[in-house]
Every structure is written in structure tokens, then in C-alpha cells.
Amino acid sequence: MRQYIGLLLVVLVASLTSCRNDFDFETSSGGLEFSKDTVYLDTVFTNIGSSTYTLKVYNRSDKNISIPSIRLNKGQASKYRLMVDGIPGKEFSNIEMLAKDSMFVFIEVTEDVANVNPTDFLYTDFIEFNSTSGMQKVELVTLIQDAYFIYPSRTPNGNGGFDYEEINLGDNENPIPIRASILNENDPINGNELIWNNSKPYVIYGYAVVPPTKTLTIEEGARIHFHADSGIIVANDASLFVDGKPSTTDALEKEVIFEGDRLEPDFSEVPGQWGTIWLTNGSHSNVLYNLTIKNAVIGLYVNGNDGTNSVNATLNNVQIYNCSNIGLYATTGFVDGKNVVINNCGEASFIGSFGGSYEFTHCTFANYWPTPNQTCVVLDDYEGQTEFELVKANFNNCIIYGSSNLGISHKKKGNIFNFKYTNCLLKFVDTNNQFANDPLYNFSDNSIFENCLRASNSNQNKPDFLAPNDNKLIIGSDSAAKGTAKISFSTFPDILDKDRPELGLTTTDIGAYNFIIFE
Incomplete structure (x- = not known):
């Protein structure tokens, strides 16, 4: 009976040790990979926000990691907003990622983007992914049109x-x-x-x-x-x-x-x-x-x-x-x-x-x-x-x-x-x-x-x-x-403003377009 109890204790200790290792997280030392290095958010009009765009972040290592901070470089003043791990915001701390795992970062432009500088035609920022060895970044670029x-x-x-x-x-x-x-x-x-x-x-x-x-x-x-x-x-x-x-x-x-x-x-x-x-x-x-x-x-x-x-x-x-x-x-x-x-x-x-x-x-x-x-x-x-x-x-x-x-x-x-x-x-x-x-x-x-x-x-x-x-x-x-x-x-030019009939021809073509040779 004592042998069975001893065996049970060994299995229990091993199990607890295994679970603890599975969910231990080391501070990220960098090396993250991204689905793109620049996210181009499509043209937006003044006072209208953009659609939501997606960035995928990969932890290719064999270790569970904790990213000390993910933030927009312009901080709370940024006209971009993020959703990381299901939480909206502009700055995030201690974001955990399992080994060989990935996560989505969702990005959009706020509706007042053009108010920063009305003469700007582009609005830019970048997302910082900080680690013990430095910072990795993904650029964000948006074309703005006033209207x-x-x-x-x-x-x-x-x-x-x-x-x-x-x-x-x-x-x-x-x-x-x-x-x-x-x-x-x-x-x-x-x-x-x-x-x-x-x-x-x-x-x-x-x-x-x-x-x-x-x-x-x-x-x-x-x-x-x-x-x-x-x-x-x-x-x-x-x-x-x-x-x-x-x-x-x-x-x-x-x-x-x-x-x-x-x-x-x-x-x-x-x-x-x-x-x-x-x-x-x-x-x-x-x-x-x-x-x-x-x-x-x-x-x-x-x-x-x-x-x-x-x-x-x-x-x-x-x-x-x-x-x-x-x-x-x-x-x-x-x-x-x-x-x-x-x-x-x-x-x-x-x-x-x-x-x-x-x-x-x-x-x-x-x-x-x-x-x-x-x-x-x-x-x-x-x-x-x-x-x-x-x-x-x-x-x-x-x-x-x-x-x-x-x-x-x-x-x-x-x-x-x-x-x-x-x-x-x-x-x-x-x-x-x-x-x-x-x-x-x-x-x-x-x-x-x-x-x-x-x-x-x-x-x-x-x-x-x-x-x-x-x-x-x-x-x-x-x-x-x-x-x-x-x-x-055929008394008027075609839809591309070409004459009917064209020079040297005595016939014209049916439809809105004159015949052309396709390149």
C-alpha cells in the first residue's frame, strides 16, 4: 500500500512540475515576427474612421514569453487605436504569448485623424513591441482626404x-x-x-x-x-x-x-x-x-x-x-x-x-x-x-x-x-x-x-x-x-474622344468605342 502511495506522490509532483513549466513566461528578448512590416490603412475622409485592419504577431520560439509593452509610438495622442488580446487601447503591458503561438492585433484610424495637422496628406505612426534587447516596430500609414x-x-x-x-x-x-x-x-x-x-x-x-x-x-x-x-x-x-x-x-x-x-x-x-x-x-x-x-x-x-x-x-x-x-x-x-x-x-x-x-x-x-x-x-x-x-x-x-x-x-x-x-x-x-x-x-x-x-x-x-x-x-x-x-x-468622337471615322478610314465602328489594337 505504501508503494502505491509513494508512486502516486511521484506522479502528482511530476504533473505539478510539468504544469508549472507549461505556463511559465519569460520576458521577451525580441525575435517576434510579423505578417507585415508596414500596415497601409486605406484612404479615409476627414471625420470618418477607417475599416479595421489586422496584423498577426508570431512567437516562433520554444518558450512562453511576456512582452513588456506594446504601444503606439505617439501614445494616447495617436489617431490610431488598437485591440490586443481582445482589449482596446493604445498602450498595453505584459502581453503573454505561448511558445509557437500567434496573436492578432487589430488596427483602425479614429475619425478625427485630420485634425492633427490639416495640411498633412499622410498620417503615420508605428506600433512598438518592446523587449529586454530593444524594440521592434511595425509602421502604420494612412492617406487622408479632406472633403x-x-x-x-x-x-x-x-x-x-x-x-x-x-x-x-x-x-x-x-x-x-x-x-x-x-x-x-x-x-x-x-x-x-x-x-x-x-x-x-x-x-x-x-x-x-x-x-x-x-x-x-x-x-x-x-x-x-x-x-x-x-x-x-x-x-x-x-x-x-x-x-x-x-x-x-x-x-x-x-x-x-x-x-x-x-x-x-x-x-x-x-x-x-x-x-x-x-x-x-x-x-x-x-x-x-x-x-x-x-x-x-x-x-x-x-x-x-x-x-x-x-x-x-x-x-x-x-x-x-x-x-x-x-x-x-x-x-x-x-x-x-x-x-x-x-x-x-x-x-x-x-x-x-x-x-x-x-x-x-x-x-x-x-x-x-x-x-x-x-x-x-x-x-x-x-x-x-x-x-x-x-x-x-x-x-x-x-x-x-x-x-x-x-x-x-x-x-x-x-x-x-x-x-x-x-x-x-x-x-x-x-x-x-x-x-x-x-x-x-x-x-x-x-x-x-x-x-x-x-x-x-x-x-x-x-x-x-x-x-x-x-x-x-x-x-x-x-x-x-x-x-x-x-x-x-457617326458625327461625333467616340467615348475616348477619338474621331469617327479615324483619319484615312471611310468606315466607322458600332458601339461607344472605336476599334483599337489590344496591347
Whole structure:
């Protein structure tokens, strides 16, 4: 019996000794390894913090260690903040790491980063990892942009919260309130909010509303960033004028760009980040030059017209990409477009619904959204009432082509449904001949499909786009669109400001882009 008790004591002592060694921690002598030596936190706007970034720290040694301190070099004054071992802060003491283990350090920029020195374009600091042999560090770098901010005003509601500035998109019986800011010519902070310039970016929270009788002018080179559920609303009897110019460099220095306010590279092509540009019923004289709209729900919504036969939306050199629903959505709209390019939209690139009047020349309506149900062009007259007649829908020298079979969709209910495609490249693969006897798709009828090239299978009449999934829709040397346009429509340069026809040529190319040789 005594032998068993002695053996038990030996095992117990050995066990306790082993446990003690497993959790003994020596003061770190350095030698930590890191997943990166510099953390580049993406561009942030003044007054807006960054996303959270991750640094991984490795203890490759066979010893459990205690790091005497981990701190930001600028201490409590730093505009970075950390989370180490699940604890937020800027300075940490005696952080333990097991042998052959790792830990995460989470990093973000605080919202007041630009207040340190408003003239700085970069903000930097570094994380110190101290040890008995010295200090190791990881650099932190952030690019700062100052910006104009347009957002709904708010007032205390007496209940500990706030009431925000709103507008009603419905009526008294069925109100649809949304947060919005009515643009002011004499705003105490931004000055004249009806002229947006290129001196610094604009960041929009909620909807920026152009009030009746006013025009919002956006000057060349302006950059407009929309937060989630944000956009622009042009009211009845108001106008939008985007005065972009052709750019001469890849920086697109003269073009106007509308996109989301998430500037990280992972968000550069993500659809549905913000709402729409809404030209409401009764708005007029809306003119958009050299504008790119990216990553919205609906890129441009043209709702109704001003009650005359005047075009209420003129689009020249307008590109719309990555819309979760629709690129250009017009309901009883009067739209004139030249060099319009739309691609990668969840439902359709262009919808002309509830009738309207449309004229598109040298446009490219592509759609390579990664599902099989989207299309490029949709026309309908709702239930066929007189007020919803399709007065006209003319497509001249246009490419209408996507990854799905049916590039066009026509839905006629009334008597007036006027459309015509002239010298267009169309994809329409009717695999089951379900449209063979439908007069709306009679491609041999020259009165509605004049001199068009139809891709009736995936190997025929290809546009030979450079990289359509990446919105690069320049046509190549094997394109069926090359040299097959009707030259009488080619009276203006292409979307890259190249002449049509080019010097020495007597033919022009279908679509928004002239043919070029891919490098």
C-alpha cells in the first residue's frame, strides 16, 4: 500500500512540475515576427474612421514569453487605436504569448485623424513591441482626404435622441420619409452647395436634394462619394448639370465620378453600395457629360418628364457599372444618349418602362452580371394606356450584348410601341424558337431591325470586348462591330474622344468605342 502511495506522490509532483513549466513566461528578448512590416490603412475622409485592419504577431520560439509593452509610438495622442488580446487601447503591458503561438492585433484610424495637422496628406505612426534587447516596430500609414460633407441636419427630440431632416416621397395618406438634405446656396459650412467643384471630394449622407427652380452644377474632375442609402434627388422644376470633360490620362482628371464612400480596394467594384441619382417627374434640362457612375443600386433613375416633348435627360459619354439592380432606369422618360456604356447590372443595363421616348446613338449596352437571368435592354408600355405609349426607342450603331442569351426584351400591351434598331450588333439566342413567330423579334423586318448583326449563337457576331467582366468594353480586331456602323450617325468622337471615322478610314465602328489594337 505504501508503494502505491509513494508512486502516486511521484506522479502528482511530476504533473505539478510539468504544469508549472507549461505556463511559465519569460520576458521577451525580441525575435517576434510579423505578417507585415508596414500596415497601409486605406484612404479615409476627414471625420470618418477607417475599416479595421489586422496584423498577426508570431512567437516562433520554444518558450512562453511576456512582452513588456506594446504601444503606439505617439501614445494616447495617436489617431490610431488598437485591440490586443481582445482589449482596446493604445498602450498595453505584459502581453503573454505561448511558445509557437500567434496573436492578432487589430488596427483602425479614429475619425478625427485630420485634425492633427490639416495640411498633412499622410498620417503615420508605428506600433512598438518592446523587449529586454530593444524594440521592434511595425509602421502604420494612412492617406487622408479632406472633403465636403453633405448630410441631413438633426435636432434633439427631447427623448435622448435626434430627429433628422427628411423629405416625403409619398403623399399625406401614404408617407415615405427618407433622410435628406436640401442643398443650400448659403450653407454656413460648405458655402454654395449647388456648385460642386474639384478642390476636394464630396461625401453624401442621405439624399442631397436639388430644390425646385435650382440647378446643381458639378464641375469637371469632381469626385462624389455616397454613403449607404444615399444619392441625389433632382426635384420637380429643378435640374442637374454634370460638366465633365474628356481626360487625357489614366487618372481621369477631368471626368466626374460618382461612387461609394468605401475607398478600400476590396470595395472598388462592389455593387449596391449606395442608392441612385434620381431625376424626378418634372425635372428638366438634365445634362450629364463625361460621367462615370459605379456601384449603385440603380445608377440613374429618370422618372417621368416635364410634360413637354423636350428631352429631360441628355447623356453624353456616360458610363454606368456594377449596379445591383438597373444601370439606367427610365419610366416615361425622354432620354437622348450618345456614347453611353453600361455593364454588370443585376436586372438590366437599360429599362425603358411605362413608355417614353428614347434615342441612343453609338452606345454599348452590355451585361456580364454573373447570373443567367439579367438582360441588356428592356422596353415596355406597362398595361398599354395612352399615357404610357412608347413614342419611340431608336438605337443607332449600338452594341447590345451580354453573357445571357437574350439581349433585348420587348413587352407590348397597347397600340403605340415604336422602336427601331439601326446597324446594331444584337445578341438574341432563341434556343427553343419561342419567339420565332413574335413580330417584336422579327429580325428580317427591315423597318424595325435595319441592317443589324444578330448573334443567334455564342460563336456568331462576337463584339470581341477587351475584358467585359472588368468593364473594359473596347472592341478588338475580331469584333463584328468593326467597320459596320452607319456612318451618317457617326458625327461625333467616340467615348475616348477619338474621331469617327479615324483619319484615312471611310468606315466607322458600332458601339461607344472605336476599334483599337489590344496591347
